[in-house]
């Protein structure tokens with residue numbers, strides 16, 4: 279049985295008085311692909327941002343690759359090294375070239391020699407199919423290309439877990455597929471992934487489990503076939519009706 | 524209503540040719556209305572008259588060679604250039620002993636070479652050059668100028684003056700205020716309450732006081748903070764005063780730049796595992812500073828000019844030394860001060876205008892946003 283990549287047990291979080299995450303329990307095995315969906319404001323982003331401590335949870339335990347996430351700064355650094363994240367709005371560094379975006383963390387955090395970091399970055403840029411853009415600046419690329427650079431940037435740190443927060447939501451329709459293709463490729467390569475997305479075809483194709491969140495709670499969780507064919511909770515049913523028409 | 528299907532593409536054409544040339548511009552941009560025409564002629568006349576007055580004063584009526592004030596005092600005489608020639612060395616070196624002026628020259632030369640190395644993008648070794656200019660050069664300049672060590676004779680700061688004092692004050696303030704301003708700006712935005720409070724108090728206190736007052740206070744109140752009997756050098760106190768003053772302004776400019784950086788940049792940096800200092804140094808600061816280059820240079824320019832306020836605490840900067848020359852009985856004439864102030868204005872303008880142009884050049888150079 280593979281070990282756990284991410285374990286969340288009884289996790290609670292508040293923004294001021296607002297209880298944004300309520301008793302979250304989630305165990306993600308190494309190599310597992312999880313898709314998280316749910317209405318806007320249900321706490322999906324907050325949940326995955328707790329996994330690399332972009333947000334701090336107040337109660338319960340989160341353990342990533344065996345490292346407990348506490349106030350201990352060293353643990354936080356260690357976890358961030360093992361967890362890659364892809365954002366809705368890419369968050370590439372506009373003052374650096376694509377290649378520099380990809381080599382920055384390997385050089386400054388992993389202390390890789392520059393030549394090795396560049397060679398590594400080029401191989402990932404090839405994998406996301408934009409090696410020819412390496413010397414351009416992010417502002418010169420299309421949204422789809424930027425998001426693929428963002429994926430390559432995260433991969434350059436050789437993360438054990440990849441988090442995706444609505445990676446295709448900010449893209450023009452014709453660019454969604456090129457990003458999803460890269461994500462499918464990644465999933466088939468055995469990467470542990472937690473994806474917040476409403477791309478249900480993607481969920482069907484690669485997810486081991488689909489999780490439905492509402493009002494800060496995990497409401498339903500199942501394998502994709504069952505989840506889409508036989509949603510148990512009325513809330514899930516309502517949500518699926520709305521997004522699938 | 525019947526449908527429509529395009530079968531033949533509309534041709535792709537080049538844009539229609541516009542009229543060009545001076546006549547066209549004049550007709551369409553200047554003389555496009557009666558008021559516009561009148562205004563244009565009035566402004567042209569005013570410009571012409573101003574330029575003519577200055578040229579006439581400086582060249583046609585200007586006195587070019589004279590042993591003393593005699594010719595400059597004559598009826599209808601213009602600019603008194605010989606005064607400037609007679610005084611120029613003092614403007615540059617103050618009362619620095621003639622035999623030791625090579626030391627000042629050496630400091631100017633090293634500074635100019637190092638600065639050129641920093642400012643010209645094509646020249647390599649930027650990091651080493653920056654370390655040299657910001658850390659080593661101030662030390663070298665200090666010992667070279669002051670002396671008293673390494674076999675150099677001591678030249679008290681009382682004897683420094685003119686451009687030397689102006690440059691010492693403004694370059695030190697610029698070199699100190701850049702890093703100190705960055706730290707204060709980060710401090711003010713820090714999540715640690717003590718750090719944030721102290722930075723805020725410092726910035727708001729210094730910003731709430733005019734520079735003249737900061738200089739007076741530095742000159743007179745410093746000894747209160749020193750052990751009894753210790754009274755630091757006059758120039759040193761002025762340097763500290765202007766540097767702290769400049770740092771407070773710099774901090775607020777940089778804080779403005781930091782606020783312009785979207786939250787996503789901080790998160791992107793954190794998510795790839797960069798520590799606080801690395802994400803500030805590699806991601807946030809480079810972008811924030813780029814945003815505020817015009818304001819930073821603006822600050823440098825006003826700082827450079829504001830150093831002329833140190834005359835109030837008895838230092839002779841460029842302005843001060845030029846003014847002392849007006850009372851020289853050998854040169855005192857109706858046109859002496861006019862000529863002095865005119866030359867001074869040209870010198871200050873040349874420094875400030877170069878800073879301004881350089882900042883525009885760097886802004887263009889650093890623009891990678893490719894905004895569409």
Ligand SMILES: Nc1ncnc2c1ncn2[C@@H]1O[C@H](COP(=O)(O)OP(=O)(O)O)[C@@H](O)[C@H]1O
Pocket residue numbers: 293296298316317318319320321322323324325
């Ligand atoms: N920094 C914050 N401060 C206060 N409330 C927040 C903050 N971030 C998110 N929220 C609120 O928390 C809830 C969950 O947000 P989020 O996790 O972004 O939802 P989702 O990603 O599912 O749309 C929303 O109601 C949102 O308004």
Ligand SMILES: [Mg+2]
Pocket residue numbers: 322323324443444
């Ligand atoms: Mg979200």
